[in-house]
Amino acid sequence: MSETTTMQAGLPASNPGTGATKKVFVKTYGCQMNVYDSQRMADALAADGYAATEVMEEADLVLLNTCHIREKAAEKVYSELGRIRKLKAERASLGRDTVIGVAGCVAQAEGEEIVRRAPVVDIVIGPQTYHRLPDAVRKARDGGKVVETDYAIEDKFERLPAPRRAELRRRGVTAFLTVQEGCDKFCTFCVVPYTRGSEVSRPVAQIVREAEQLAAAGVREITLLGQNVNAWHGEGPDGRQWGLGELLFRLAEIAGIGRLRYTTSHPRDMDDALIAAHRDLDRLMPYLHLPVQAGSDRILKAMNRRHTADDYLRLIDRIRAARPDIALSGDFIVGFPGETDADFEATMQIVRDVTFVQAFSFKYSPRPGTPGADMDAQVDESVKDERLQRLQALLARQQREFADALVGRKTDVLIEKPGRSPGQWVGRSPWLMPVILDEKAGEIGDIVDVRINRAAANSLFAQAV
Ligand code: SAH
Ligand code: SF4
Numbered sequence: 056m057s058e059t060t061t062m063q064a065g066l067p068a069s070n071p072g073t074g075a076t077k078k079v080f081v082k083t084y085g086c087q088m089n090v091y092d093s094q095r096m097a098d099a100l101a102a103d104g105y106a107a108t109e110v111m112e113e114a115d116l117v118l119l120n121t122c123h124i125r126e127k128a129a130e131k132v133y134s135e136l137g138r139i140r141k142l143k144a145e146r147a148s149l150g151r152d153t154v155i156g157v158a159g160c161v162a163q164a165e166g167e168e169i170v171r172r173a174p175v176v177d178i179v180i181g182p183q184t185y186h187r188l189p190d191a192v193r194k195a196r197d198g199g200k201v202v203e204t205d206y207a208i209e210d211k212f213e214r215l216p217a218p219r220r221a222e223l224r225r226r227g228v229t230a231f232l233t234v235q236e237g238c239d240k241f242c243t244f245c246v247v248p249y250t251r252g253s254e255v256s257r258p259v260a261q262i263v264r265e266a267e268q269l270a271a272a273g274v275r276e277i278t279l280l281g282q283n284v285n286a287w288h289g290e291g292p293d294g295r296q297w298g299l300g301e302l303l304f305r306l307a308e309i310a311g312i313g314r315l316r317y318t319t320s321h322p323r324d325m326d327d328a329l330i331a332a333h334r335d336l337d338r339l340m341p342y343l344h345l346p347v348q349a350g351s352d353r354i355l356k357a358m359n360r361r362h363t364a365d366d367y368l369r370l371i372d373r374i375r376a377a378r379p380d381i382a383l384s385g386d387f388i389v390g391f392p393g394e395t396d397a398d399f400e401a402t403m404q405i406v407r408d409v410t411f412v413q414a415f416s417f418k419y420s421p422r423p424g425t426p427g428a429d430m431d432a433q434v435d436e437s438v439k440d441e442r443l444q445r446l447q448a449l450l451a452r453q454q455r456e457f458a459d460a461l462v463g464r465k466t467d468v469l470i471e472k473p474g475r476s477p478g479q480w481v482g483r484s485p486w487l488m489p490v491i492l493d494e495k496a497g498e499i500g501d502i503v504d505v506r507i508n509r510a511a512a513n514s515l516f517a518q519a520v
């Protein structure tokens with residue numbers, strides 16, 4: 056939704072020197088971390104007089120916040136830049152300048168190559184340098200090209216301005232909060248350690264301050280973000296070394312924060328304190344995204360996941376012992392180099408053994424610069440297609456069975472917004488699935504008890520109790 060009041064069809068009238076704000080349009084690809092970063096970039100630019108717009112044609116600054124995880128994701132950026140080139144020319148013919156920036160993981164991975172391939176681009180800026188974005192924009196407006204892709208040594212979060220309260224209000228009652236960035240795990244299929252750099256944890260005080268700002272602006276549910284969120288660590292106010300578990304206990308003390316979540320975690324970093332948080336904290340939602348990627352030990356080893364299928368199953372047992380009603384979500388890759396039919400069957404088997412209520416599954420996409428791309432025995436596309444279809448059918452069945460089993464049960468729902476039909480309200484279940492209510496069961500931001508009376512493919516229907 057746009058904050059501007061000048062939404063209009065076509066191009067707005069020129070307004071230089073009138074003191075009116077400039078406009079920025081941000082398009083976000085990829086993971087939640089990019090969503091969070093896009094908001095912080097918008098916050099940083101607001102201090103320079105840029106108002107956010109949802110209409111690309113009226114933007115003086117267009118930013119693409121990109122994803123490099125699979126080939127398709129990365130290539131989307133170039134087709135979008137093709138369209139943007141025309142837009143920039145059209146605006147230029149009306150005497151209006153447009154600055155084009157590429158941020159995110161493609162920016163980090165490809166750097167100057169982006170400007171060579173798409174000369175329309177003025178700014179290439181990697182995820183570690185967003186605090187330098189306002190400077191880069193000023194330089195670009197003066198006609199320069201800016202490529203900023205070093206892993207900055209300064210703390211970008213310390214230098215980015217705090218989110219503005221009005222903006223937070225507009226964003227609603229749920230929010231992301233990045234606590235950790237980067238990855239040292241180097242799974243052999245993955246670009247993230249190269250695009251996001253090595254693991255950095257934000258200090259406890261910074262995180263608590265931001266969570267309190269969110270709470271004060273009416274946010275009720277916070278999702279802590281990190282590429283390896285449960286690798287987060289820091290010195291607690293008690294002088295001891297804290298992990299994510301201890302941090303969650305601290306954040307649960309903040310008045311107003313009714314719900315906590317975190318994503319994405321790695322099986323190797325699920326420690327006792329974090330499992331205890333699932334046992335002891337009602338505010339920590341009984342939902343965990345814990346990617347396993349594959350079920351064959353041979354493939355897990357080739358992926359450098361550094362755990363076996365059995366390690367994962369035993370971990371799930373411990374988590375379920377602590378929190379019996381926890382719902383699990385996962386990521387899967389089919390067709391990793393060398394994956395045989397038997398290896399793939401092991402993936403199907405681990406899915407049957409665990410039962411996931413939600414999952415993301417992908418065909419392996421060889422990424423330049425990662426070890427997997429150079430491995431022998433790349434799997435045929437048609438084999439990947441077939442395996443993906445089978446896996447997705449199984450996962451969809453599990454998702455459906457989970458939803459059906461909820462019918463008749465009571466649960467709590469965070470009221471988020473009015474629904475599509477008059478009188479309807481949309482809330483969020485503990486398992487992220489949206490819940491449609493046929494009457495207003497409370498104010499936006501309230502957490503209310505409901506009974507689920509119907510389950511559809513991607514949502515639940517419920518009545519207040
Ligand atoms: N940090 C997260 C994953 C981030 S990437 C974690 O460790 O779980 C999100 C998902 O994209 C991964 O879990 C993986 O399933 C998928 N993915 C990553 N690289 C991929 C590739 N080269 N091809 C296909 N899927 C990939
Ligand atoms: Fe990628 Fe593996 Fe790091 Fe996740 S843990 S971001 S999959 S390298």
Ligand code: F3S
Pocket residue numbers: 084085086087088089121122123124159160246247250251282
């Ligand atoms: Fe994509 Fe970068 Fe996120 S590659 S998934 S945007 S960390």
